[in-house]
Amino acid sequence: MSVTIRRAVLQDLPDIIAIEEASFSSPWSHQSLRAEFDNRVARYYVLEGEDGTVAAYADLWLIADEGQLANIAVHPSARGLGYGETLLRTAMEAVFHDGCRSVFLEVRLSNAAAIALYEKLGYEKTAIRKGYYSQPVEDAYIMNCTKENYRWLRHLL
Numbered sequence: 001m002s003v004t005i006r007r008a009v010l011q012d013l014p015d016i017i018a019i020e021e022a023s024f025s026s027p028w029s030h031q032s033l034r035a036e037f038d039n040r041v042a043r044y045y046v047l048e049g050e051d052g053t054v055a056a057y058a059d060l061w062l063i064a065d066e067g068q069l070a071n072i073a074v075h076p077s078a079r080g081l082g083y084g085e086t087l088l089r090t091a092m093e094a095v096f097h098d099g100c101r102s103v104f105l106e107v108r109l110s111n112a113a114a115i116a117l118y119e120k121l122g123y124e125k126t127a128i129r130k131g132y133y134s135q136p137v138e139d140a141y142i143m144n145c146t147k148e149n150y151r152w153l154r155h156l157l
């Protein structure tokens, strides 16, 4: 797999919007996706696939020593190629390197693909947020991955 992962720049916004809107029933607004470029705690990444086009993005916040995966999505045409895992590992390893002790996230109970990805990397379900999502209304798992539980921790040592 030959991919490039880099910090997003403003010129990536149309691709990020397209991936977001193809991926979620209730996507973030254009304004919210734009605002992340000015969010000082946000680390916005894009992944360019083999053909050089932006195929995925991730947005991970680091506040003091706590990380939160705000969003991750792979374009539907590029799923199942390892892009989501590669991107999330890169984003997590960067914050762990910078002092993060754990990363948490919310995910729909029905989102089996994302849950499998998170569990593969060492996330555990820690709580349920009732009615967290809309369109359709659904509960969220809160999942957490401590640095110690991160599956690829040895890469960081």
Ligand SMILES: CC(C)(COP(=O)(O)OP(=O)(O)OC[C@H]1O[C@@H](n2cnc3c(N)ncnc32)[C@H](O)[C@@H]1OP(=O)(O)O)[C@@H](O)C(=O)NCCC(=O)NCCS
Residues within 6 Å of the ligand: 023, 024, 071, 072, 073, 074, 075, 078, 079, 080, 081, 082, 083, 084, 085, 086, 106, 107, 108, 111, 112, 113, 114, 116, 117, 118, 120
């Ligand atoms: C979740 C998502 C980011 C995964 O990205 P991806 O590039 O397709 O996933 P990868 O190819 O990197 O797969 C990595 C692991 O994820 C899991 N996985 C991915 N797709 C899966 C599927 N359809 N069913 C079950 N597990 C799946 C597997 O554990 C897989 O590891 P394996 O290949 O060793 O079995 C992608 O499906 C997506 O963008 N979904 C829509 C947006 C979304 O739900 N984001 C998460 C919001 S919380």
